[in-house]
Amino acid sequence: MAEQQLIGALEAGGTKMVCATGYADGMVLECEQIATTTPQETVEAVNAWFANKGIAALGIGAFGPTAVNPASPQYGKILETPKTAWRYFDLLGTIQNELDIPCGYDTDVNVACLGEVTFGCAQGLTDVAYLTIGTGVGAGVLSGGQLVHGMMHPEAGHILVTRDPRDTIGEHSGCPFHDNCLEGLIAGPGVKKRWGGKSAGEMADDPEAMDLLAGYLAQALMTFILCYAPQKIVIGGGVADHTPIVPLARKKCAEMLNGYIVTPEVNDIDTYIVNSLEGKQGIMGCLALGAQALQ
Amino acid sequence: MAEQQLIGALEAGGTKMVCATGYADGMVLECEQIATTTPQETVEAVNAWFANKGIAALGIGAFGPTAVNPASPQYGKILETPKTAWRYFDLLGTIQNELDIPCGYDTDVNVACLGEVTFGCAQGLTDVAYLTIGTGVGAGVLSGGQLVHGMMHPEAGHILVTRDPRDTIGEHSGCPFHDNCLEGLIAGPGVKKRWGGKSAGEMADDPEAMDLLAGYLAQALMTFILCYAPQKIVIGGGVADHTPIVPLARKKCAEMLNGYIVTPEVNDIDTYIVNSLEGKQGIMGCLALGAQALQ
Numbered sequence: 001m002a003e004q005q006l007i008g009a010l011e012a013g014g015t016k017m018v019c020a021t022g023y024a025d026g027m028v029l030e031c032e033q034i035a036t037t038t039p040q041e042t043v044e045a046v047n048a049w050f051a052n053k054g055i056a057a058l059g060i061g062a063f064g065p066t067a068v069n070p071a072s073p074q075y076g077k078i079l080e081t082p083k084t085a086w087r088y089f090d091l092l093g094t095i096q097n098e099l100d101i102p103c104g105y106d107t108d109v110n111v112a113c114l115g116e117v118t119f120g121c122a123q124g125l126t127d128v129a130y131l132t133i134g135t136g137v138g139a140g141v142l143s144g145g146q147l148v149h150g151m152m153h154p155e156a157g158h159i160l161v162t163r164d165p166r167d168t169i170g171e172h173s174g175c176p177f178h179d180n181c182l183e184g185l186i187a188g189p190g191v192k193k194r195w196g197g198k199s200a201g202e203m204a205d206d207p208e209a210m211d212l213l214a215g216y217l218a219q220a221l222m223t224f225i226l227c228y229a230p231q232k233i234v235i236g237g238g239v240a241d242h243t244p245i246v247p248l249a250r251k252k253c254a255e256m257l258n259g260y261i262v263t264p265e266v267n268d269i270d271t272y273i274v275n276s277l278e279g280k281q282g283i284m285g286c287l288a289l290g291a292q293a294l295q
Numbered sequence: 296m297a298e299q300q301l302i303g304a305l306e307a308g309g310t311k312m313v314c315a316t317g318y319a320d321g322m323v324l325e326c327e328q329i330a331t332t333t334p335q336e337t338v339e340a341v342n343a344w345f346a347n348k349g350i351a352a353l354g355i356g357a358f359g360p361t362a363v364n365p366a367s368p369q370y371g372k373i374l375e376t377p378k379t380a381w382r383y384f385d386l387l388g389t390i391q392n393e394l395d396i397p398c399g400y401d402t403d404v405n406v407a408c409l410g411e412v413t414f415g416c417a418q419g420l421t422d423v424a425y426l427t428i429g430t431g432v433g434a435g436v437l438s439g440g441q442l443v444h445g446m447m448h449p450e451a452g453h454i455l456v457t458r459d460p461r462d463t464i465g466e467h468s469g470c471p472f473h474d475n476c477l478e479g480l481i482a483g484p485g486v487k488k489r490w491g492g493k494s495a496g497e498m499a500d501d502p503e504a505m506d507l508l509a510g511y512l513a514q515a516l517m518t519f520i521l522c523y524a525p526q527k528i529v530i531g532g533g534v535a536d537h538t539p540i541v542p543l544a545r546k547k548c549a550e551m552l553n554g555y556i557v558t559p560e561v562n563d564i565d566t567y568i569v570n571s572l573e574g575k576q577g578i579m580g581c582l583a584l585g586a587q588a589l590q
Contacts, residue, residue, distance in 0.1 A: 065557075079557065126445075127443075127444070127445035127446060139522075141522075143438040143439065143441070143443055143445065144438065144439065144441040144443065144444065144445075146438070146439040146441070148422075148438055148523070148524065149422070149439065149524065150421075150438065150523055150524025150525055150526060151422060151525065151526045151558050151561075152524050152556070152558050153524055154521065154522055154523065154524050155521045155524070155555070155556060156521050156522045157521075158521050158555060159517070159518050159521050160456075160457065160514055160517060160518065160551070161455075161457075162455065162456075162457040162458075162475070163457075177552075177553045177554065177555040178551070178553060178555070180457070219455055222455060223454050223455065223518060223522070224522070226449065226450045226451050226452075226453050226454050227434075227449055227451045227454065227518070227519070227522045227523070228443070228445055228449065228522070229443065229444065229445025229446050229447050229448055229449050229450070230445055230446065231445060231446045256455070256473070257472075258473060259472065260450070260453060260472040260473070261447070261450060262360075262374065262375040263446050263447050265446045266446075
């Protein structure tokens with residue numbers, strides 16, 4: 001029975017690898033963090049951690065960009081990342097060859113979305129957008145019951161937003177590619193650039209600062225509602241967890257939509273746009289993905 | 296054999312109903328337009344047209360907002376449209392009860408997307424965004440081989456864009472809901488408001504006008520690429536067909552992305568963002584949807 005078999009979970013992030021074992025019902029048994037250094041050193045440590053655990057399958061949520069379509073010749077490789085040592089590293093292959101068990105592989109944000117859909121506040125829904133706002137902004141999306149991949153995977157953290165005239169961040173934002181994208185204006189680096197090194201959490205008591213961030217988030221929420229028609233939007237990440245921007249953005253988003261979208265979901269916006277499972281959705285989503293790989 | 300059976304196709308638009316018969320291979324046999332007036336009068340004429348054609352199934356692409364999820368209690372009804380006489384009219388039910396054959400039902404833009412995927416330039420792809428720019432802006436989306444519905448259906452014509460400082464349209468755009476949405480700034484009513492009643496086609500020789508429209512379109516294309524990760528974007532509708540904005544927007548979109556998305560598709564942007572099947576994708580998509588309903 002798949003539910004009784006031990007499953008491995010790997011959240012492969014740019015700064016740390018979270019390794020865990022657990023079960024298909026989302027229960028985590030053991031959990032350990034390994035620093036992300038060079039690909040070889042890091043993956044060797046990851047493989048060693050999992051080697052004698054007796055796991056029957058592994059679910060991997062990887063930092064992007066990465067190839068998540070099993071039909072792609074690049075499947076399981078990290079793509080054009082600014083972390084040059086990791087470019088074109090075969091993350092999935094290097095792990096699967098060593099552990100020799102079925103592995104599921106997707107982006108960290110798609111896996112977090114799966115975690116919310118399987119165990120969290122989006123249980124049983126077919127169309128869900130998961131957004132994380134931390135050192136970067138990423139979106140995982142479930143559409144018609146399937147995680148969205150497309151030609152690569154969504155990179156919706158980089159959608160353009162309109163600059164608030166009050167914004168003092170300067171010409172360049174926190175994103176090296178785009179001066180006016182969501183990530184550049186609300187993720188960690190942009191926030192620190194704007195407020196002299198202070199984090200969003202440190203600015204949480206400043207109403208004007210929160211109003212500024214919430215306005216950018218509201219623009220993005222409107223775009224996600226119009227593009228994905230999700231049944232629920234779940235928001236995680238440090239910037240969202242340590243500030244009041246989610247409730248502020250909800251209100252602003254409803255004002256911007258201006259009555260255009262009339263659905264039971266949007267009409268109940270406080271349960272439509274919600275905060276996430278306190279950081280556990282990623283590792284629990286990896287367990288769900290690992291359990292799927294067993295089938 | 297499904298392919299030999301005659302199939303009905305109905306593009307149910309806000310100003311006209313295009314009724315056709317044809318085959319699952321996309322061949323159109325007969326085609327006639329009926330003006331859209333009151334729901335009762337219009338649907339009676341539509342039903343009368345199809346009544347003695349001997350069609351085995353019907354595919355309907357309807358104007359929105361409309362309920363396209365078969366599990367919804369509102370399935371097949373028009374929703375909160377500005378055309379008040381049509382609000383909550385049971386379009387699908389009124390037709391299916393009379394004709395008594397299997398019917399497929401989706402939005403006009405999703406059906407046009409299906410037409411491009413089945414017969415047009417997006418054949419065989421699994422992730423495609425179809426955008427029409429005419430009297431309004433609408434988007435139909437295929438994700439992982441399925442047309443996107445979600446809580447209702449995408450309404451991506453209304454995503455916000457950043458105003459070009461050169462724009463003389465004034466405070467209010469052509470959209471009664473949003474002063475800065477794509478539809479309000481590039482669809483027919485906004486274009487006419489800005490340029491003293493002139494259409495986009497009449498402005499097609501004015502480079503600054505075309506540059507303005509293309510800049511808005513490019514912002515939207517960037518959003519669609521980042522949100523949907525489509526394998527191809529197909530653009531139809533009068534504004535796109537009668538102006539050079541698609542080629543202009545392609546260039547601008549590549550500049551805005553600024554090398555962030557590196558895929559074979561985006562690298563070949565001239566075949567990635569393309570004009571559509573000259574207005575036939577809607578009715579051919581209805582045939583494809585009707586053929587699916589037979590299965």
